[in-house]
Amino acid sequence: MCNLYNATTTFEAMRQLFLPIHDLTNRLTPQMDIYPDNHAPIGRKNADGERELALARWGMPTPPMYLKGEVDNGVTNIRNPKSPHWRAWLKPANRCVVPATSFAEYGQHPDPVTKKKPLHWFALNEDKPLFWFAGLWTSWYSTRKKKEGPVQADIFAFLTTNANGIVKPIHHQAMPVILTTAQEIDVWMNAPGEEALKLQRPLPDDGLIVLPQPKAEEEEPLLI
Numbered sequence: 001m002c003n004l005y006n007a008t009t010t011f012e013a014m015r016q017l018f019l020p021i022h023d024l025t026n027r028l029t030p031q032m033d034i035y036p037d038n039h040a041p042i043g044r045k046n047a048d049g050e051r052e053l054a055l056a057r058w059g060m061p062t063p064p065m066y067l068k069g070e071v072d073n074g075v076t077n078i079r080n081p082k083s084p085h086w087r088a089w090l091k092p093a094n095r096c097v098v099p100a101t102s103f104a105e106y107g108q109h110p111d112p113v114t115k116k117k118p119l120h121w122f123a124l125n126e127d128k129p130l131f132w133f134a135g136l137w138t139s140w141y142s143t144r145k146k147k148e149g150p151v152q153a154d155i156f157a158f159l160t161t162n163a164n165g166i167v168k169p170i171h172h173q174a175m176p177v178i179l180t181t182a183q184e185i186d187v188w189m190n191a192p193g194e195e196a197l198k199l200q201r202p203l204p205d206d207g208l209i210v211l212p213q214p215k216a217e218e219e220e221p222l223l224i
Helices: 011-018 182-190 193-199
Strands: 005-008 031-034 039-045 051-058 095-100 102-106 119-123 131-143 150-161
Touching: 005 095, 011 039, 011 051, 011 095, 011 182, 039 131, 039 182, 095 150, 095 182, 182 193
Parallel strands: 051 150
Antiparallel strands: 005 031, 005 102, 039 051, 039 095, 095 131, 102 119, 131 150
């Protein structure tokens, strides 16, 4: 399950690939790690069917049978979009794309020294160019944090699919659905449901890499 991604890009890069008519982000240039319930940019259609860039919180409504109490932290990853819970949001008006430059998954084996599972980052290549997750969005009234109370918020999540050969050794269950071209974005935003869901497939192995782990900082020698 992907619960952390990064968007380090420019407004112009998002504009060129998504071709929005409207911008509700104040020409945001994202330089951020994004965690569940954080605000992040998405590309969607407005009520007139025109493309726009907007900000939304990460996490769609949790299926009622899994809710425990009044707080709904949200679902970040959607594996089965054909389930009754997601079906109402599969129409083009509720589809969105989510700009990203890398995403993270925890490894399966804890570090023997720190006892923590290592975090691995994935990108299209070492330059970390822009891509988009295929997602769903809605406006929803709920209590996302107890201290915040009930709020009306635009929220989103993205689809996952089977892990490809690059992700599987680290996280064997799934990977996000990644779109890399304007044509794929157009299909996801406009095509009938069955055609759009054909994009719910792993990115080819040669289209993704594991980024090099950052080197540990060396201690400076003590001068006496």
